[in-house]
Amino acid sequence: MLKRPPISALLAALVLAALFLWLLFGDIQRFQSEPPESQEASTDSLPRIEFRQSHASSHQPQLVTQGQLEALREVTLLTRRDGRVAELPVEQGDSVEAGATLLVLSxxxxxxxxxxxxxxxxxxxxxxxxxxxxxxxxxxxxxxxxxxxxxxxxxxxxxxxxxxxxxxTHPTAPFDGVLDRLEVELGEVLQVGESYGRLIDDSRLKASAWVAQRRALELRPGLPVEVRLLDGSRLSGELSHVARRADEATRSFYIEAELDNPERRRLAGASATLSITLPERSVHRLSSALLELDERGQLQVKHLDEEARVVATPVELVEADAREAYVAGLPEEIRLITLGGGYVEPGDRVVAVPEPSADSAPDEESL
The missing domain is CATH 1.10.287 (Helix Hairpins)
Structure with a gap:
């Protein structure tokens, strides 16, 4: 004869079954009356970057190169006939006018x-x-x-x-200048083609230099030039010549500038720094650290579009110094990524935060 389970055990089993059914049908009812939570990604999962508004502005770039100064006109004086030096009417260092007799041969x-x-x-x-x-x-x-x-x-x-x-027998000065060198003495016999001195006109100076081929296309005669000397003084002039052909060895182009020397300072042969003022350009000013190279080695800058997605635009480096770079090729106004650009790629959607400023605290913007 089978033994019946105790009544208390049956009662406990019924209670557990009822509780299970209540939990099961209660969740189903709730799922039927409440929509499921959205599966869209939270903004907390998007990368955060900082940006600032950047506006294009006019900039007058400078091309700086090293060169040297020469007298605008300089000639080595050579005899055109044999003869003995009979007279020396001009002494070394004297100023002479064009047509003045420099030497008399017998x-x-x-x-x-x-x-x-x-x-x-x-x-x-x-x-x-x-x-x-x-x-x-x-x-x-x-x-x-x-x-x-x-x-x-x-x-x-x-x-x-x-x-x-x-x-x-009495050679004359071909132009106004200074007899910078006199290399003969009275009674000395000269041969045809022998040098007897050097005449220099340094009322104007010529500054010469070489520039890289990528910068030569920006140059043309007439551009303003400022020359800085070793003592810090400056002379002003303009570009007078840009070579039509590059040097075969260096692939650089030869340039010349003419400068006024009203004080007739002794500067011919001295080294100098040339600053050439180039035509105005519309540029954005930014830190050099924000420049990147794309896969082709072209410089680019990252900024944001209207939907807070990353855009990488190729740019031309117009000028740069130790603090900032001036680039062309960007739209007139952009939201420039200033922090976090190295962690995002073009097309990425981001959480954009304005760059902190002294006047206001950052205001997060989820776009």
């Missing part, structure tokens, strides 16, 4: 040769004059008459050469 037999050449020319002309009358009467042949004409031409050429040689 004439030696030049005067006698000149008198003989003048006589030869006079004789040849007289013979030709008499032959002309005979030729009209057919008393001399045409070849004989032409020979006499040739004699006049030869005598005239010899006389011109001797007169030129006479002029070359």
């Amino acid at each position: 004439r030696d037999a030049l005067d006698a040769q000149l008198e003989r050449a003048e006589a030869q020319l006079e004789l040849a002309r007289a013979e030709l004059s008499g032959a002309a009358d005979l030729r009209r009467r057919d008393l001399i042949s045409q070849p004989e008459y032409l020979r006499l004409q040739s004699s006049v031409s030869v005598a005239a050429a010899e006389l011109a050469e001797l007169r030129q040689s006479l002029d070359e």
